[in-house]
Amino acid sequence: MTAPKRYLVTGLQGQVVQSLIERAAGHVDVELIAAGRPELDLSRPESVQSAVFSAKPDLIISAAAYTAVDQAESDESAAFAANAQGPDALAKAAARLGIPIVHLSTDYVFDGSKATPYTELDPVAPLGVYGRSKLEGEYAVASATDNHVILRTAWVYGPFGKNFLKTMLKAAESRAQFNVVDDQNGNPTSSIDIADALLAISRNIISLPDSALRGVFHMTAKGEATWADFAREIFKTSLANGGPSAHVTSIPSSAYPTPARRPANSRLDCGKLERAHSISLPDWHLSTASTVARLVDVTRLTR
Numbered sequence: 001m002t003a004p005k006r007y008l009v010t011g012l013q014g015q016v017v018q019s020l021i022e023r024a025a026g027h028v029d030v031e032l033i034a035a036g037r038p039e040l041d042l043s044r045p046e047s048v049q050s051a052v053f054s055a056k057p058d059l060i061i062s063a064a065a066y067t068a069v070d071q072a073e074s075d076e077s078a079a080f081a082a083n084a085q086g087p088d089a090l091a092k093a094a095a096r097l098g099i100p101i102v103h104l105s106t107d108y109v110f111d112g113s114k115a116t117p118y119t120e121l122d123p124v125a126p127l128g129v130y131g132r133s134k135l136e137g138e139y140a141v142a143s144a145t146d147n148h149v150i151l152r153t154a155w156v157y158g159p160f161g162k163n164f165l166k167t168m169l170k171a172a173e174s175r176a177q178f179n180v181v182d183d184q185n186g187n188p189t190s191s192i193d194i195a196d197a198l199l200a201i202s203r204n205i206i207s208l209p210d211s212a213l214r215g216v217f218h219m220t221a222k223g224e225a226t227w228a229d230f231a232r233e234i235f236k237t238s239l240a241n242g243g244p245s246a247h248v249t250s251i252p253s254s255a256y257p258t259p260a261r262r263p264a265n266s267r268l269d270c271g272k273l274e275r276a277h278s279i280s281l282p283d284w285h286l287s288t289a290s291t292v293a294r295l296v297d298v299t300r301l302t303r
């Protein structure tokens with residue numbers, strides 16, 4: 001039997017990393033090495049390089065990031081350090097070792113002015129610091145090595161870490177009504193589905209040299225929603241599973257002021273990923289249902 005491939009993944013407690021750890025456990029041909037602060041701190045490039053060189057991985061999955069969208073507006077240097085300078089150091093280390101890097105990016109690189117889903121060829125124009133810093137990270141990765149896959153995903157939720165779905169479920173234990181914006185359209189995407197896709201994409205690029213498998217790809221769940229649609233679906237499934245529920249009132253973004261502006265449309269067209277890698281993620285309704293069922297079950301058991 002051949003030795004398992006070693007994947008170094010950045011971040012420890014993040015929702016995607018925790019999902020990857022869970023899903024990779026079922027892959028005997030993969031050894032996952034998760035590295036996070038303080039050993040690997042994206043804002044300290046020397047720590048990034050030494051973590052990579054000491055792990056000697058066969059591939060890097062770059063999943064750690066500064067993800068506090070509103071906080072980034074007043075913490076620009078930290079956001080750029082983690083989202084641009086960190087990935088730059090990671091990709092340069094990957095280039096030195098001659099290994100591929102899979103880097104996660106975001107729908108917030110777009111300004112949302114397009115009427116239809118964005119493709120990889122559409123012009124980028126981030127509205128805020130988080131989106132700008134992530135875009136800078138994409139450029140850094142792409143210029144350090146051709147052996148990269150940049151995956152723009154969106155609206156990530158799952159059983160681990162912090163996300164909109166968990167915020168809603170938790171808050172509904174003590175509140176009966178929520179005002180939620182209904183003029184931002186996107187694709188709620190499960191961290192578990194992302195993890196499965198990351199494992200499949202990593203296997204493809206580690207074994208095949210084709211340039212068509214590399215570059216920028218959009219990777220979100222099938223189907224679209226507003227945040228209000230998403231909240232209603234969360235509560236509908238929670239109720240069906242005996243969990244907390246609440247009434248959702250649709251509001252415009254203007255009635256929910258936040259430091260960062262968010263795109264009105266950040267739906268992503270994932271056709272390129274499907275054509276090149278034969279990968280498409282399940283519909284968000286299905287994955288929302290399984291995530292809610294899992295979380296509600298845990299809540300019940302721990303009461």
Ligand SMILES: NC(=O)C1=CN([C@@H]2O[C@H](COP(=O)(O)OP(=O)(O)OC[C@H]3O[C@@H](n4cnc5c(N)ncnc54)[C@H](OP(=O)(O)O)[C@@H]3O)[C@@H](O)[C@H]2O)C=CC1
Nearest residue numbers: 011012013014015016041042064065067104153154155156
């Ligand atoms: N969340 C979302 O909705 C979306 C996320 N993405 C992208 O997907 C990727 C994964 O996101 P997600 O799992 O949700 O992220 P999380 O916010 O759940 O986790 C982020 C992780 O990054 C780590 N991190 C933050 N700053 C640093 C740093 N300076 N050095 C080392 N590690 C750091 C955090 O570490 P610690 O635990 O120590 O705080 C945490 O483990 C990111 O690249 C993100 O930009 C893309 C679209 C949507």
Ligand SMILES: Cc1cn([C@H]2C[C@H](O)[C@@H](COP(=O)(O)OP(=O)(O)O[C@H]3O[C@@H](C)C(=O)[C@@H](O)[C@H]3O)O2)c(=O)[nH]c1=O
Nearest residue numbers: 067069106107154155156164178179180181227256262
């Ligand atoms: C909690 C809450 C939020 N909202 C709104 C605020 C905002 O416009 C929208 C989403 O709120 P959040 O702050 O949870 O999500 P946000 O931080 O914007 O999520 C983004 O995170 C980064 C990391 C990404 O890359 C993006 O793809 C996207 O997932 O919902 C309500 O309208 N009512 C509420 O009760």
